[in-house]
């Protein structure tokens with residue numbers, strides 16, 4: 001167990017060094033949520049076309065946009081893994097005696113820190129736009145946990161896809177094919193109740209929905225988790241566990 | 257005497273679909289030798305190394321490395337080996353020191369010894385002055401030396417080097433050779449090195465095996481192999497004779513691209 005933590009921490013450390021050394025990516029990733037909240041959110045709020053109960057439309061989509069940026073920035077890990085494969089970094093990690101689960105888990109945690117940076121950016125935008133955020137420490141802590149977990153899920157998912165497709169070109173194709181539908185087939189920008197039945201079904205098996213559901217209750221004053229936090233976190237931990245298991249099995253095939 | 261050989265393979269075989277990349281090979285490498293695995297592109301050298309380093313599982317057959325079975329005890333094998341891949345695997349976004357620190361942690365070198373070991377390795381490889389520079393600013397020769405430093409940090413009994421001098425200029429190449437000879441002499445390290453460079457084979461290796469389309473066509477000392485072909489034969493003649501054709505025999509497209517990319521990064 002100690003070994004698992006030491007090895008994972010070593011992976012997290014190098015990922016964080018790289019992140020800090022090259023912050024352009026973090027900055028460029030802040031642009032998209034800004035567009036969604038400032039342009040899309042405000043315009044649709046004017047239209048009043050979507051019933052979001054007692055929450056303003058902007059408040060309603062803020063957690064959805066946070067989850068979206070968690071999803072999009074975590075998907076980046078698959079491409080990074082393919083790079084590392086082409087460069088031989090993966091081979092070097094895999095000949096070391098480190099537990100395979102440490103190597104994968106380290107990546108997931110590093111993605112979590114990336115997600116937290118996204119959360120900071122979105123909190124700032126939301127505050128400027130007068131979204132009424134819950135700022136009590138417990139709520140913020142729970143948001144951080146959710147963001148770490150969500151990032152871990154999508155980073156691991158992305159790693160699994162990378163292990164299957166193995167080339168950057170194919171990954172880009174599949175990545176596009178999966179992320180946008182995952183976003184639209186979720187409760188990010190409209191509530192589950194207004195979806196047609198088939199879409200609601202997809203949304204309900206989409207892990208992103210549970211992340212957003214938890215975030216909506218935890219981030220927004222007066223927001224609530226429709227499924228309940230217990231369900232949200234159980235689903236997220238279970239999905240993460242399953243993906244981690246698959247990723248640990250597939251990761252070594254990258255060196256073949 | 258199970259432990260007399262650092263590497264001992266038996267019927268080691270790997271297929272990729274219909275292609276038999278490595279075909280029932282038997283190899284024995286005694287401890288303390290620099291052993292060369294030669295062959296044209298696509299002969300199966302990297303596939304052999306990947307199996308011996310536990311990166312790739314054999315289709316059939318097996319091997320002992322450092323006294324442990326690669327299939328049954330891969331973790332024990334990994335603790336006893338170092339590996340430098342054909343690709344340039346040092347992380348360009350990190351400094352030399354940071355690359356080494358990552359290895360030290362993954363190989364569980366105790367925290368109290370970490371710094372000293374890293375410094376010794378840097379010194380041995382002549383990289384002390386560049387330790388805090390980003391690896392992407394290194395020359396090809398420096399990257400290779402850093403990779404060697406990473407691969408030997410945990411003092412492995414056996415070092416696997418896959419075409420370690422491909423694309424290096426003669427000076428950088430000789431520096432790598434010197435370091436390897438030093439490692440063998442002063443640390444008794446066993447080295448398995450692949451190359452298609454006959455000069456390298458002759459300068460470095462105690463024994464050679466020449467691989468041709470997944471089969472070992474001959475094993476012996478460089479001088480013996482030359483003598484075997486008659487008076488005046490040089491190592492290139494040996495290669496042409498046993499490796500079936502020219503040194504330039506090409507591999508797959510992907511390999512050529514990869515080699516070219518490696519060569520390009522090496523500048």
Ligand SMILES: Nc1ncnc2c1ncn2[C@@H]1O[C@H](COP(=O)(O)OP(=O)(O)O)[C@@H](O)[C@H]1O
Pocket residue numbers: 256272275277295296297298299300301302303304507508511
């Ligand atoms: N992962 C793989 N999938 C399919 N074929 C492969 C793979 N790796 C190697 N090969 C094939 O196996 C043969 C031996 O390759 P390799 O061991 O890389 O040769 P060498 O290192 O001697 O140049 C080549 O024909 C190569 O195309």
Ligand SMILES: [Mg+2]
Pocket residue numbers: 298301302303342418
């Ligand atoms: Mg090769």
